[in-house]
Amino acid sequence: MTIGYARRLETNWVTRGMVVTVAMATMLTWAVPAAHAAPPDVEARIEFVIGSQVDHNYKPEVPWDAAYADAVLRVELGAFDDVTPPGTWSVETWFAGMAPNELASGSIGALGAEIGLTVPIEATDYEDDFGGGTFAVTHYEVEAANGAGATTTVNVTAPIVVVQEDGKNARFDALEPGTSVTTNGRWRMSNWNGWLDGQTAWTTKKGSRMWFTATVSEGQVIAIVMPLAKNRGEARIKLDGVNQGRVDTYVPGKIQRRTIVWQTPPLSAGSHTIEVINVATPGHPRIDIDAFMIAG
Ligand SMILES: [Ca+2]
Numbered sequence: 001m002t003i004g005y006a007r008r009l010e011t012n013w014v015t016r017g018m019v020v021t022v023a024m025a026t027m028l029t030w031a032v033p034a035a036h037a038a039p040p041d042v043e044a045r046i047e048f049v050i051g052s053q054v055d056h057n058y059k060p061e062v063p064w065d066a067a068y069a070d071a072v073l074r075v076e077l078g079a080f081d082d083v084t085p086p087g088t089w090s091v092e093t094w095f096a097g098m099a100p101n102e103l104a105s106g107s108i109g110a111l112g113a114e115i116g117l118t119v120p121i122e123a124t125d126y127e128d129d130f131g132g133g134t135f136a137v138t139h140y141e142v143e144a145a146n147g148a149g150a151t152t153t154v155n156v157t158a159p160i161v162v163v164q165e166d167g168k169n170a171r172f173d174a175l176e177p178g179t180s181v182t183t184n185g186r187w188r189m190s191n192w193n194g195w196l197d198g199q200t201a202w203t204t205k206k207g208s209r210m211w212f213t214a215t216v217s218e219g220q221v222i223a224i225v226m227p228l229a230k231n232r233g234e235a236r237i238k239l240d241g242v243n244q245g246r247v248d249t250y251v252p253g254k255i256q257r258r259t260i261v262w263q264t265p266p267l268s269a270g271s272h273t274i275e276v277i278n279v280a281t282p283g284h285p286r287i288d289i290d291a292f293m294i295a296g
Pocket of ligand 1: 198289
């Protein structure tokens, strides 16, 4: 149809050669296939759920053992070509050597979307074979497609690194490579099987501080694990020397062990230092540090 129209132009306007040329050029432009449709921009990252409790005391000598924590997988779907039919997204959980499992899926609105999914993340020393693989989560795969099927896939690493208050990774019973724990002031150790790896470092002295340094990848977060109790108090937190405010580890009533009390924002790649300083709250000056965790 279009070609016929152009030919007619050429016939009728043959004495106006320039005009005919323009018309033909326009037709040729129409004949070129549509521009490549852009797949969605996808950003995805893991962050801990503040206030949640690490749900295992992670005794490394126990077979099948693991430390689990609640996390939020945050997915941001940015610009994409909104072609028909509507775009789609999905998140899969991937296991070591086993088939992935679809966690959630949906369609993308014309202006993109932000999705928050609560997912478990874990540290485990379980490396045995289980019918060809294990249930240890290796990563989450986020896939998003525009209506033309142009797809973007992003993987988010799931396992956490747990570094104890003494700088050791209980899994290896050795200092965690790339990290360090140092203190000043007066700290003591508490031993109880309710703590992660059976131990916390605690102090009641005002100004006693602990530094945790770790080398992380782009976008990773570092969290602090402390118990909350009625005889515990406040701590000040610094990140790379910059004040981040206070956390309060006082709660009335029952103790809440292994609580994720604070985390960094997503970090730049490289070395970062968290500093925990005891405020020594009057009446309940004690704070305990149980572990630091890295995820993302
Ligand atoms: Ca501990």
